[in-house]
Amino acid sequence: MSVLDLPRLWRPATHQALFRRILDVAARPGQIADLGDLLDGRPAALAALATFCDNTQTLADLTGTLSATDFAFLDVGKATVDKAGFILSVGTAAPDFTPRLGTLDTPEDGATLVIMVDSLTEGAALTLTGPGINGTATLAPKGLAPDWLTARARWCADFPMGVDLVLADATRLTVIPRTTKIGA
Template identity: 30%
Template structure:
């Protein structure tokens, strides 16, 4: 293995702190939270690293987009610190990470990820998307559970396929995928139950 770096300094307390912030992000969609307990793994951003350190483990099937799969430092650190099995196809993933460099492939990824089934809707995947900003880009307006009225967000330079997916999702079904947008150490969550208007 090459370039193994430090993950959480205090694994229990750091993961608990990150979990509480992720819980805030998921229960209050569109709210920006910062994770500040660990750094990058190669080209994998500090925010994404901490999401995976907190939520993934040896039973979590993890898919990485092509740029990240080719990053030996990122892969070695994920194997060492997270131990999540890396899968070749997005269709077999519980968690998927889409690098900013691979955003053009988002359409195919979104079509491939597991959405869950009627018996087990919780088996829908979580997609972590690395973006260039959480303060710039077209304004999207969120509404639904966890949002008192409406909450505007900006998620950076997103491809049209991704914006279209967000705004056209079927919210009448419990099936779907949860999305986490990460920029450096900050993130915004958009669960499957959140309505997105362009």
């Protein structure tokens, strides 16, 4: 019997639905998942973290927007940006750090960067190619400083090491794995 209802974002059924949608777009870079019906007004970036994180993971919040309650519900450890498995940042702030890139033996240790942007469809078009993309795909993030793409190219230069990006606007997100090539 439940005396109090969990907020929608933290219910197991919501996490299952989020996981399915995020997995689908992670397998098809450039496609956008609309999470609006699952969020109850919370940002899509937080929904991504709620799906990815648990008490075995670490998170660096560079936005300062996550509350103590958010951290408690994420049940994730805090870490500095160079050691965190997950990093939450805003797209307008150019990166001035080097995230975890993994090693040749453990490329899965590369960080996942969740970057909050203004929109995924109203900016300058980027062309994506690589596994999971039939030919080319386009993505038009608005509010993503060009330095992110330069840094991402540097971080992912030594495949299989590198980072995976999740770009999220208010209600939607897309995933750019380290295997994806980004062109202007």
